Amino acid sequence: MAKISIDLNSGTVQKESAVIGIDLGTTNSLIATIDSDTHEPYCITKNKDSIVPSTINFNNQEIIVGKEASKKLISDPKNTLYSVKRLMGKSYQEIMNQGNPVNYQIIDNKDKLVQVKINNQFYTPIELSSFILKELKKIGTDQLKQDIQKVVITVPAYFDDSQRQATRDAGKLAGLDVLRIINEPTAASLAYGLGIDKNQSKIVAVYDLGGGTFDISILHIQQGIFEVLSTNGDTYLGGDDFDQAIVNHWKKLHSLSSLSDNDKQLLRITAERAKKELSAILSYMDSIDIHGQNITLTLNQEQLHEILHPIIERTIRICSNALKDADISSSEIQEVVLVGGSTRTPAVKNSVRHLFPDAKINDQINPDEVVALGAAIEADILAGNRTDLLLLDVTPLSLGIETVGGLMDVLIPRNNKIPTQLKKEYTTSVDGQVNLAINVYQGEREMVTDNRKIGEFILKGIPSMPAGIPKIELTFLLNADGILQVSAKELRSGVSQQVTLKPQYGITDQQIKDMLQESLNFAESDMDKRSLAEAITEAEQLIYATQKFIRDNSDLLTPKDVTKLEEIIQGLNQRIQSKDKNAISAQVEKLNNYSKPFAEKVMDQQISKALSGKKIE
Ligand code: AMP
Numbered sequence: 238m239a240k241i242s243i244d245l246n247s248g249t250v251q252k253e254s255a256v257i258g259i260d261l262g263t264t265n266s267l268i269a270t271i272d273s274d275t276h277e278p279y280c281i282t283k284n285k286d287s288i289v290p291s292t293i294n295f296n297n298q299e300i301i302v303g304k305e306a307s308k309k310l311i312s313d314p315k316n317t318l319y320s321v322k323r324l325m326g327k328s329y330q331e332i333m334n335q336g337n338p339v340n341y342q343i344i345d346n347k348d349k350l351v352q353v354k355i356n357n358q359f360y361t362p363i364e365l366s367s368f369i370l371k372e373l374k375k376i377g378t379d380q381l382k383q384d385i386q387k388v389v390i391t392v393p394a395y396f397d398d399s400q401r402q403a404t405r406d407a408g409k410l411a412g413l414d415v416l417r418i419i420n421e422p423t424a425a426s427l428a429y430g431l432g433i434d435k436n437q438s439k440i441v442a443v444y445d446l447g448g449g450t451f452d453i454s455i456l457h458i459q460q461g462i463f464e465v466l467s468t469n470g471d472t473y474l475g476g477d478d479f480d481q482a483i484v485n486h487w488k489k490l491h492s493l494s495s496l497s498d499n500d501k502q503l504l505r506i507t508a509e510r511a512k513k514e515l516s517a518i519l520s521y522m523d524s525i526d527i528h529g530q531n532i533t534l535t536l537n538q539e540q541l542h543e544i545l546h547p548i549i550e551r552t553i554r555i556c557s558n559a560l561k562d563a564d565i566s567s568s569e570i571q572e573v574v575l576v577g578g579s580t581r582t583p584a585v586k587n588s589v590r591h592l593f594p595d596a597k598i599n600d601q602i603n604p605d606e607v608v609a610l611g612a613a614i615e616a617d618i619l620a621g622n623r624t625d626l627l628l629l630d631v632t633p634l635s636l637g638i639e640t641v642g643g644l645m646d647v648l649i650p651r652n653n654k655i656p657t658q659l660k661k662e663y664t665t666s667v668d669g670q671v672n673l674a675i676n677v678y679q680g681e682r683e684m685v686t687d688n689r690k691i692g693e694f695i696l697k698g699i700p701s702m703p704a705g706i707p708k709i710e711l712t713f714l715l716n717a718d719g720i721l722q723v724s725a726k727e728l729r730s731g732v733s734q735q736v737t738l739k740p741q742y743g744i745t746d747q748q749i750k751d752m753l754q755e756s757l758n759f760a761e762s763d764m765d766k767r768s769l770a771e772a773i774t775e776a777e778q779l780i781y782a783t784q785k786f787i788r789d790n791s792d793l794l795t796p797k798d799v800t801k802l803e804e805i806i807q808g809l810n811q812r813i814q815s816k817d818k819n820a821i822s823a824q825v826e827k828l829n830n831y832s833k834p835f836a837e838k839v840m841d842q843q844i845s846k847a848l849s850g851k852k853i854e
Contacts, residue, residue: 258612326400370411424611466563681756
């Protein structure tokens, strides 16, 4: 598909700017790029470390982000912020409803998004996230010796529009051009090459267990489209709970009580160290000084697994719920992608393997880095550097069909990411209709006559049924090359038909620009035309249904009733001719009111259906 050089908030990355993916995490954030020689993604490091804690310290007008700020969580907790991602795109009330997740001061900004008060200054979560992004940008710029602008940022699959918009705004505030916001499980799958082969169709589970949160996403990857079938999780479940469980085990074993804050901290750090080491070795031993007393702490893998069992089981139950929501059985999962540092724990891997016995477990890539690496691959695809692979792009003009009244009914809106697939259900407007003409259009105007027709086909052989009864499912599949496949299926009979179209064929960038400009110029009069067309359609359908009603129920109606109904219908026809929308609506109401008492008596389902729903002529 030709690249469109109009303002689509997307497009190609210039060759001279680096290809960047960012994992903006709750606890840790990472920045990744693509090696220009090997073409492999890698994380950019600072002091040989790719992980940048998402912690911010405010100290005499200076703002520190990352490892140094994390140290201040203990020495200067009042001026140190963490987990700002949990506040993104939320109001004060929403945060309180979920049981305030942070222990710093947040301000009720009435119906607006929440603010954080620190050092007598107010900050929005967007500004705070922008500080983290600026730090990542700085690390990237320093290491690559290149300006960094165009980036792909990941967000959890469950993020809603306002949380995604907040993330986009944070990027803008940090001086970044956010090419695209993509889901974390999508990025992790991309890092393992899933979805890159266009002919592949797979059901994948992405199991993400970090320090403080757990997420499971069930994805259906098909023709390069990542469809989220379901997500589930627990925002307070992760490696921190593992550490706490180990601490509790030692406290019990060594009868440790009433510990000072420092002792608690020391125990927690030792527990985390033991947990990490036991991912590689079988037993752990260390001695620490607590209460001025030296104690030896030991733990082996088997004990650890026993301690962690109830916590890991919680994640497994959440996975089962996600499978249920997606209507998928665990044996249908073909691949599992492991994300998050806590998936290194062998007991976690074993439980995942047990739950998904038929799946290939993808755990070779560093689970802390996998999301950022996938984001860099997406940025590389957007940069047009992987033309052999799937090109995720957007469609420059809306695609839809003509419905009754000559109206444009959009299936794929403009700027929709491609490849994409969308379905919609329609019905017929005339009794006994056996053929249905489907006219496909492209453009932004309300009436199809003002748009560009790109094809048509006829769905033949629909069994004869009353108007409104056939269920015609239309599917628009726009693939990565911009080829549109339209298929129609009458669901009751199974009759189907398909056609392949090339929406961009023979259309220049200038023509697309002109079409968009026209849709803006004519927006108001188009809306008037649309509502008139809708009113006329509604009126014509009501006339049709009422006349049918009179024919079918002559025994119920007196000659006087019939004359009155016909009189109102005649009046309605006159108003349709005059094209006066308000007059049509008023007469429709009159006809409805007059016929209502009769209709109520005999209104069968067929007529009620014929009066509703979108119809194709
Ligand atoms: P994340 O939020 O994805 O960075 O995950 C961090 C969590 O992973 C923390 O709870 C760490 O203790 C945990 N973690 C890191 N390395 C290991 C390891 N080798 N074995 C087990 N857990 C680990």
